[in-house]
Amino acid sequence: MSQILWFRRDLRITDSAILSNAKHKVLPIFIFDKNILKALPKDDKRVTFIYKSVLDLKNRLKSIGLDLAIFYDEPINVFKNLKERGFDEVLCSIDFDNYAKKRDKEIEKILPMKRFIDSFILNPLEHLKSDNTPYKVFTPFYKSLNIISKSKSIETFKRNENLEKVDFDYDFIPSLKELGFEEQRQESFLQKDGIILLDEFIEKIENYKEDRDFFYKDASSKLSVHLRFGLISAKEVFNYLKSFDNIDCEFFIRELFWREFYNYILFHFPKSEIENFNNIEIEWNDNEEDFQKWCDGKTGIPIIDAAMKNLNETGMMHNRLRMVVASFLTKNLFIDWKKGEKYFALKLLDYEASSNIGSWQWSASTGADASPYFRVFNPYIQSKKFDKEGIFIKTVFPELKHIDSKLFHTENGVSSNLFVEYPKSIVDISLSRKQAIEKFKRARNENL
Numbered sequence: 001m002s003q004i005l006w007f008r009r010d011l012r013i014t015d016s017a018i019l020s021n022a023k024h025k026v027l028p029i030f031i032f033d034k035n036i037l038k039a040l041p042k043d044d045k046r047v048t049f050i051y052k053s054v055l056d057l058k059n060r061l062k063s064i065g066l067d068l069a070i071f072y073d074e075p076i077n078v079f080k081n082l083k084e085r086g087f088d089e090v091l092c093s094i095d096f097d098n099y100a101k102k103r104d105k106e107i108e109k110i111l112p113m114k115r116f117i118d119s120f121i122l123n124p125l126e127h128l129k130s131d132n133t134p135y136k137v138f139t140p141f142y143k144s145l146n147i148i149s150k151s152k153s154i155e156t157f158k159r160n161e162n163l164e165k166v167d168f169d170y171d172f173i174p175s176l177k178e179l180g181f182e183e184q185r186q187e188s189f190l191q192k193d194g195i196i197l198l199d200e201f202i203e204k205i206e207n208y209k210e211d212r213d214f215f216y217k218d219a220s221s222k223l224s225v226h227l228r229f230g231l232i233s234a235k236e237v238f239n240y241l242k243s244f245d246n247i248d249c250e251f252f253i254r255e256l257f258w259r260e261f262y263n264y265i266l267f268h269f270p271k272s273e274i275e276n277f278n279n280i281e282i283e284w285n286d287n288e289e290d291f292q293k294w295c296d297g298k299t300g301i302p303i304i305d306a307a308m309k310n311l312n313e314t315g316m317m318h319n320r321l322r323m324v325v326a327s328f329l330t331k332n333l334f335i336d337w338k339k340g341e342k343y344f345a346l347k348l349l350d351y352e353a354s355s356n357i358g359s360w361q362w363s364a365s366t367g368a369d370a371s372p373y374f375r376v377f378n379p380y381i382q383s384k385k386f387d388k389e390g391i392f393i394k395t396v397f398p399e400l401k402h403i404d405s406k407l408f409h410t411e412n413g414v415s416s417n418l419f420v421e422y423p424k425s426i427v428d429i430s431l432s433r434k435q436a437i438e439k440f441k442r443a444r445n446e447n448l
């Protein structure tokens with residue numbers, strides 16, 4: 001019996017379901033999937049990150065006597081070929097993405113697949129309400145998980161140390177260029193191991209609850225990209241933090257379970273990818289020009305523009321800023337959350353369909369356990385509250401470094417300064433807020 005160990009979004013050798021469940025002779029593989037890659041721009045930052053992580057994984061597998069065969073093809077072709085070469089089955093972790101589900105169905109017609117829950121802590125099929133229906137609200141969902149979230153540790157997968165690699169051509173390593181991509185500059189935190197990021201975070205965790213919203217501070221864990229591609233598992237993060245007796249990590253653990261919650265929601269309500277979860281019908285604005293200005297960071301509102309410019313340049317955005325730009329797009333510009341979700345999907349290094357869809361629906365007040373529709377972030381109040389001195393804005397727009405930071409927090413403040421070229425706001429914040437609330441009331445059939 002020889003098994004194929006298909007690494008996909010679990011690029012690690014610790015707490016690895018497939019390395020734990022595999023037996024005897026194995027062929028670990030990674031496929032640079034042509035179907036996925038062909039849809040991406042050649043400067044996609046994620047591909048550089050994945051590429052380096054795959055090479056890292058290859059080295060780690062070598063250090064335990066295995067190796068990684070790398071393919072650049074469509075998965076169907078790879079598995080047809082491997083079947084002909086006598087492989088019996090495929091082991092992999094479950095990928096809940098829509099494309100992945102369809103792809104796996106096709107692969108299963110070629111070779112039997114054994115799939116394991118490995119990218120998340122919870123199996124979404126479990127943890128239902130007492131009436132056997134899924135939770136829709138985070139707090140009761142989280143409370144029901146007390147036994148897990150309050151425990152000292154969660155069992156991880158132990159590697160089977162008796163695995164042997166099959167003879168194979170392990171030498172093929174396509175270059176990024178051969179894959180059709182240009183190497184992109186990586187932020188320094190992306191080059192660090194997940195465990196190093198955790199170590200650094202331990203120093204900050206005491207202030208996490210208070211500081212995490214101040215987007216000019218470096219107060220959060222920055223683990224989302226590593227979690228997304230499985231360089232570290234959520235269980236490992238959990239266990240590591242819980243191993244310190246003198247550290248209160250409860251608030252952070254709760255955040256980690258938002259990731260679980262959104263995965264659970266998308267699993268049970270797959271239509272929420274394309275429909276408003278709460279079923280309200282909204283006539284969104286189709287203003288393409290406004291949408292483009294939002295994407296390009298040219299709305300005339302410094303906090304929005306800095307957040308979007310920074311996203312376009314780095315592939316990252318602070319959580320508070322994600323909430324602010326999402327509220328602005330869906331409430332002030334009244335543009336469909338799906339357009340914002342798609343744009344984030346294109347740009348975010350940590351793009352995770354479930355978290356992104358769930359968070360966008362939350363921001364648009366259309367989701368499970370959503371923000372109330374009358375909660376519209378005022379971007380000027382947000383920047384004053386969480387970046388009073390305009391530190392983040394000035395970092396992104398060095399040309400504004402001499403501007404009095406008060407002007408960042410006033411409508412058309414910066415554009416009123418004759419010495420800089422900065423656009424006027426594309427929308428009146430209080431008027432658009434009022435109009436959005438009225439439109440929401442109408443959509444919900446509430447009295448105006």
Ligand SMILES: Cc1cc2nc3c(=O)[nH]c(=O)nc-3n(C[C@H](O)[C@H](O)[C@H](O)COP(=O)(O)OP(=O)(O)OC[C@H]3O[C@@H](n4cnc5c(N)ncnc54)[C@H](O)[C@@H]3O)c2cc1C
Nearest residue numbers: 220221222223224255256259319322323350351352356359
């Ligand atoms: C509109 C919008 C879109 C988002 N899209 C994504 C996405 O595509 N991928 C993604 O991983 N996160 C997404 N988030 C959640 C959150 O912004 C990021 O997880 C966080 O900014 C990552 O930084 P961090 O690792 O330093 O977070 P920390 O504050 O250190 O949190 C630790 C981990 O908990 C999880 N987490 C924290 N907050 C959330 C949350 N609200 N929802 C789900 N998981 C959370 C993440 O895995 C994160 O890495 C989105 C939020 C919003 C408002």
